Amino acid sequence: MGVAEREAGAAGEGGAARGRPRSEAVERAIIEGVMRLLEEGVPLADISIERIARIAGVGKATIYRRWRGREELFCDVLRTxxxxxxxxxxxxxxxxxxxxxxxxxxxxxxxxxxxxxxxxxxxxxxxxxxxxxxxxxxxxxxxxxxxxxxxxxxxxxxxxxxxxxxxxxxxxxxxxxxxxxxxxxxxxxxxxxxxxxxxxxxxxxxxxx
CATH class of the missing domain: 1.10.357.10 (Tetracycline Repressor, domain 2)
Structure with missing residues (x-):
């Protein structure tokens, strides 16, 4: 389990910490993972959901729950x-x-x-x-x-x-x-x-x- 998922899990165990903060922590880790790959010069075509999940420390399902595909995720990366x-x-x-x-x-x-x-x-x-x-x-x-x-x-x-x-x-x-x-x-x-x-x-x- 990656850092982002551990943070999300910890937030889910305490009632006061549930909800939006947990989601923001995971999304931030995913977006920052894509940005690191782009800064290293990795072409968009080579940035798969599997690779993003690995560098962000999350599962593929975690990404697909938030974005329908790579295109939507890349748009959010650009907006960031x-x-x-x-x-x-x-x-x-x-x-x-x-x-x-x-x-x-x-x-x-x-x-x-x-x-x-x-x-x-x-x-x-x-x-x-x-x-x-x-x-x-x-x-x-x-x-x-x-x-x-x-x-x-x-x-x-x-x-x-x-x-x-x-x-x-x-x-x-x-x-x-x-x-x-x-x-x-x-x-x-x-x-x-x-x-x-x-x-x-x-x-x-x-x-x-």
Whole structure:
């Protein structure tokens, strides 16, 4: 029995220690086990559930009770390695858009400096199933956050009512993604988020042709 399972078992013996803390200890051990393998340069294709269970000190059934498969587990590993999604104050559309783009800029910087994020994002391109799960669990929620901010801005009259919000969403995030992914040698300098937001908003305000 591994360390995580011994910790879980000990928690289960005392009534006051049952429940969520036990689950968190086991999940942390599993996720940290995957992260150790990735830091060592092990390709995603070589990280099996059996290998994860062995390095985390748990049984395979323990993993499958928490994740339906490797793809879901890898998504949680990525979420752990990345910065959490930002809190939006909701004071103005401009401020919220800058916060969202700044989060994207910081993720771009992290992808360049983190062995885990760089390796996993590169390998996801060859795994359509993993990419689909990651897109649904991580990318789409972030996209919806930006669309919600744009909808609120349109309702409040901060941008014109006749614009295609899906297109504008792409126009806001596109430059940051190009510099983060397509042009990894490009600068992701401080102030870039404000520059992108203010440049795009200049053409979206009411009264502009």
């Amino acid at each position: 390695a990345e910065q959490p999604d930002p809190e939006l104050p909701g004071v103005s559309m401009r401020e919220d858009l800058i916060i969202l783009l700044e989060s994207l800029r910081q993720r771009g910087l992290a992808n360049r400096s983190s062995v885990i994020l760089h390796n996993v994002h590169a390998q996801m391109k060859s795994s359509p199933k993993l990419w689909k799960v990651y897109h649904s669990a991580v990318i789409e929620p972030r996209r919806r956050m930006t669309l919600d901010v744009l909808r609120r801005g349109r309702r409040n009259g901060e941008i014109r009512a006749d614009i295609d919000l899906e297109l504008i969403n792409d126009i806001f995030t596109g430059p940051m993604l190009v510099r983060s992914v397509v042009r990894p040698d490009a600068e992701l300098e401080e102030g870039l988020s404000e520059l992108i937001v203010d440049t795009v908003l200049e053409g979206l305000r009411p009264g502009r042709p």
